[in-house]
Amino acid sequence: MSRLFMFEKPLGMRDTLPELYEKKHFVRSLMEEVIKQWGYTFIETPTLEYYETVGAASAILDQQLFKLLDREGHTLVLRPDMTAPIARVAASKLLKDDFPLRIAYLANVFRAQQREGGRPAEFEQIGIECINDDTISSDGEVIALMVSSLKQAGLEHFQISIGHIAFVQELLLQILGTEERANVLRKFLYEKNYVGYKEHVNSLALSSIDKQRLLDFLDLRGGEEVIEKALDIVENERGKEAILQLKELWDVVNDYGEQDQIKFDFTIVSHMSYYTGVLFEVYAGNVGFPIGNGGRYGLLEKFGKTASATGFAVRVDRLLEALGEMKGAAPVQCIIFSQERRKEAFKLAKTMHEKEIRVVLQDINGVKNLDAYTHKFKNTTYLLGKEPAND
Amino acid sequence: MTNWLTIAMPKGRIFEEAAELLRKAGYKLPPEFDENRKLIIDVESEGLRFILAKPMDVPTYVEHGVADLGIAGKDVTLEEERDVYELLDLQISHCYLAVAGMPGTNMNDVAPKVATKYPNVAAAYFREQGEQVEIIKLNGSIELAPMIGLSDRIVDIVSTGRTLVENGLVEYERIIDVTSRLIVNPVSYRIKDEPISELVARLSKVVAWEGR
Numbered sequence: 001m002s003r004l005f006m007f008e009k010p011l012g013m014r015d016t017l018p019e020l021y022e023k024k025h026f027v028r029s030l031m032e033e034v035i036k037q038w039g040y041t042f043i044e045t046p047t048l049e050y051y052e053t054v055g056a057a058s059a060i061l062d063q064q065l066f067k068l069l070d071r072e073g074h075t076l077v078l079r080p081d082m083t084a085p086i087a088r089v090a091a092s093k094l095l096k097d098d099f100p101l102r103i104a105y106l107a108n109v110f111r112a113q114q115r116e117g118g119r120p121a122e123f124e125q126i127g128i129e130c131i132n133d134d135t136i137s138s139d140g141e142v143i144a145l146m147v148s149s150l151k152q153a154g155l156e157h158f159q160i161s162i163g164h165i166a167f168v169q170e171l172l173l174q175i176l177g178t179e180e181r182a183n184v185l186r187k188f189l190y191e192k193n194y195v196g197y198k199e200h201v202n203s204l205a206l207s208s209i210d211k212q213r214l215l216d217f218l219d220l221r222g223g224e225e226v227i228e229k230a231l232d233i234v235e236n237e238r239g240k241e242a243i244l245q246l247k248e249l250w251d252v253v254n255d256y257g258e259q260d261q262i263k264f265d266f267t268i269v270s271h272m273s274y275y276t277g278v279l280f281e282v283y284a285g286n287v288g289f290p291i292g293n294g295g296r297y298g299l300l301e302k303f304g305k306t307a308s309a310t311g312f313a314v315r316v317d318r319l320l321e322a323l324g325e326m327k328g329a330a331p332v333q334c335i336i337f338s339q340e341r342r343k344e345a346f347k348l349a350k351t352m353h354e355k356e357i358r359v360v361l362q363d364i365n366g367v368k369n370l371d372a373y374t375h376k377f378k379n380t381t382y383l384l385g386k387e388p389a390n391d
Numbered sequence: 392m393t394n395w396l397t398i399a400m401p402k403g404r405i406f407e408e409a410a411e412l413l414r415k416a417g418y419k420l421p422p423e424f425d426e427n428r429k430l431i432i433d434v435e436s437e438g439l440r441f442i443l444a445k446p447m448d449v450p451t452y453v454e455h456g457v458a459d460l461g462i463a464g465k466d467v468t469l470e471e472e473r474d475v476y477e478l479l480d481l482q483i484s485h486c487y488l489a490v491a492g493m494p495g496t497n498m499n500d501v502a503p504k505v506a507t508k509y510p511n512v513a514a515a516y517f518r519e520q521g522e523q524v525e526i527i528k529l530n531g532s533i534e535l536a537p538m539i540g541l542s543d544r545i546v547d548i549v550s551t552g553r554t555l556v557e558n559g560l561v562e563y564e565r566i567i568d569v570t571s572r573l574i575v576n577p578v579s580y581r582i583k584d585e586p587i588s589e590l591v592a593r594l595s596k597v598v599a600w601e602g603r
Binding site: 159161192193194195196199221222263265281283284285286287288289290 | 454455456457474475476477478479480572576577578579581582584
């Protein structure tokens with residue numbers, strides 16, 4: 001390996017400079033406020049977790065985990081997502097009473113990137129988990145809150161596509177009979193290789209009706225009308241139940257008045273293997289990657305509790321990209337003082353701070369090029385030399 | 392521009408066939424389309440913007456979402472493994488990936504070497520065969536490698552086999568058949584689903600008709 005430059009950072013790690021920090025903070029606080037209004041409470045969990053517990057539960061690919069060893073020789077990971085740590089906390093500490101639990105977080109997660117090292121390997125997620133409530137109402141709440149908080153953050157054009165993992169499972173299993181055969185097709189879906197999927201379907205020894213059902217499945221995308229089409233394709237009870245859940249979810253989101261951004265997409269599958277029911281992704285037109293995702297999962301079982309939960313996570317960096325140009329930081333003023341009028345300067349600054357005006361106090365002796373320096377500020381006040389006599 | 396579709400087209404060999412396919416699907420592309428030196432061509436009447444890219448780069452443009460769709464060979468999508476939907480086999484530019492080398496030779500036991508423009512595909516293929524080989528990445532004139540002793544084998548795209556024959560090489564194994572695919576960005580696939588579905592439907596019809 002070539003020698004590192006002194007200024008280099010590990011691959012995929014980024015500095016947040018003042019301007020970006022302000023924007024991030026602004027967006028973050030808007031979303032945070034909405035989430036708090038809905039009664040969710042924020043928590044923090046450690047950056048490091050055990051590889052064997054949270055690392056294994058997280059469903060992020062092994063090669064994407066940052067691993068290190070502690071002094072006892074246990075493998076640790078930098079948390080690759082927040083869902084698994086929160087499931088751990090909920091199962092071990094918070095879920096004492098059998099009540100629904102509403103938890104939110106704002107945290108950096110870490111995922112090593114294979115390709116094009118500049119992609120962020122550490123990024124901020126804001127999200128919620130509604131734990132121990134099996135109702136579709138809670139799935140609807142998660143989606144409605146996501147829509148509401150994204151709107152509050154200033155995002156105008158976005159779309160949420162909702163699917164149901166049980167529908168895919170049931171459809172494939174019912175037609176193909178065995179898990180093994182279903183897995184072959186599922187892999188094509190994960191890889192988004194529809195050409196391969198179709199070729200494989202056509203090569204199978206199935207009735208033409210069943211083949212057509214498997215092919216029609218790829219078109220199950222759109223508005224409310226897709227529900228009917230989906231009911232035509234799946235035959236068994238559990239598959240139908242998944243559809244009815246989505247139908248109910250549609251009604252719930254409708255009652256929230258947030259249905260405009262919603263579409264169905266039964267073809268959504270996730271490499272996150274812990275999803276058990278409704279799952280969704282959020283897209284904003286000008287960003288090539290989903291800006292957030294979520295769904296219902298049974299992750300708490302891995303930590304010894306038989307509760308299911310539902311939640312969303314939004315990537316703050318991609319949300320910022322989607323928001324585009326935003327108003328920058330609040331303007332900053334400057335007071336240049338000399339020793340003689342130092343006290344006056346401090347007093348002035350204090351009154352300005354009380355009015356929430358941002359102001360820099362700068363000793364004139366600390367600046368070499370005064371003109372260039374003061375140019376950076378919206379306003380500069382000079383308090384220099386002897387105080388002018390009061391006439 | 393919000394409802395426009397941006398399509399990344401591969402420059403060179405596949406371009407003409409792809410353009411012809413689009414014309415057959417009823418998209419009115421201007422005649423100068425084919426001889427254009429421009430990198431971006433807008434077809435206002437159809438609401439289509441074409442960007443002309445190196446074939447190997449098409450999936451990159453699509454993955455990042457600067458192009459909604461792209462036309463790329465299966466060889467390229469296999470090599471690049473980008474997170475894009477592969478929606479349609481366009482059944483154009485038929486060819487295949489193959490292992491070739493000088494006639495009557497074996498792989499070197501001590502230091503087997505394979506030269507290729509497709510290091511990922513080649514590495515995966517030999518790994519599946521249980522062989523550990525050194526992959527040498529070249530950017531063109533791959534046939535040269537075994538002729539001058541840089542490698543024992545090459546992994547390359549073969550369409551007629553003429554280049555191999557002219558350089559005295561023979562084909563040893565066929566890896567996979569290759570045709571061009573229509574690929575789509577996952578976000579565009581959802582947000583612009585209507586125009587994309589229409590394009591896919593129109594192209595599928597042509598593909599089915601051609602292949603009847």
